[in-house]
Amino acid sequence: VRHGPRPPYVFPQRRLGVHERRNMQREILAVLGLPEPPRPRVPPAASRQPASAPLFMLDLYHAMANDDDSGSLHSHLGRSDLVMSFVNMVERDRTLDYQEPHWKEFLFDLTQIPAGEAVTAAEFRIYKEPSTHPLNTTLHVSMFEVVQEHSNRGSDLFFLDLQTLRSGDEGWLVLDITAASDRWLLNHNKDLGLRLYVETEDGHSMDPGLAGLLGQQAPQSRQPFLVTFFRASPSPVRAPR
């Protein structure tokens, strides 16, 4: 037992055991905000081609790493601490053999959304190829959130965004779905349903596939995906393990 002033605590000088070092490594990953090392991922052969989400996120990474908040690549990047892309989805179509309107629906698994992060923006990205029928006409693409489905009548929908483009246009179509984020933060165990409609200039519903919008059958580099930008809440004091 020592009397008098206690010397400042000095970390014991001894070699750490394997278990202790493993705990230290986990603690380092936790400080980095990274989850425990997930199971080693061996990507299936099909996914070894460059996929759309990683390609897009790699561009964001370079912009964020170079502190390029100029908004040239993405206006929300500067205010974001976390950007998540969601690729796990189920696609449902209601097209030719039903009466109008035609739609394409995407169900996203959002269980990986972390708690305590505020959504600053959310986008649905889908690739559009040039469409030839009808040729060179204006198309209105609208996106809704499927709030509630009913067996005996149509689903309850919540309007999210509307984009107007030409049938011959090609490239990534970005639809703003930020307005849907309030609901999914309350219950992200429930899949997020996004429904896409396409109408021609004279108001006729059109099959989104015929309009050139690619769904899950698209090549890897043109698969649709979701991107969500989060702003960390004031960093809570992180309790060490």
Place this chain on the structure above:
Amino acid sequence: AARPLKRRQLNKTTQVQPSNKHLRISDGHGARGRDVCRRHELYVSFRDLGWLDSVIAPKGYSAYYCAGECNYPFTSCMNSTNHATMQALVHLMKPDVVPKVCCVPTELSAISVLYYDSSNNVILRRERNMVVQACGCH
């Protein structure tokens, strides 16, 4: 009033075990002698942390750390403050009462990490205050 402190062994510094391969360290002068407060290399490798399978970029990053003496008088590169100068002077007069000034980070920056989560979603995370840009006596 500050409680008198036992004089610490000045040369004995706490170092991370060089054998920890995921933290590659070069401290320049080692424990050889009085090294002025400055930034030292500390590379954190995701491969050695067993995380490389999931990380798309980067493979690791230079975190650096601050170490070295903060003895009066301070030179300009020691990034000190009026308070640090005052504390260093009082320490010279009353070493048992007031501790030495510390060599600490004075400027930090963020890192970005791009990785797959367990559901193959791609995540981009900016973690603030992870890289030492400058050290100073405070």
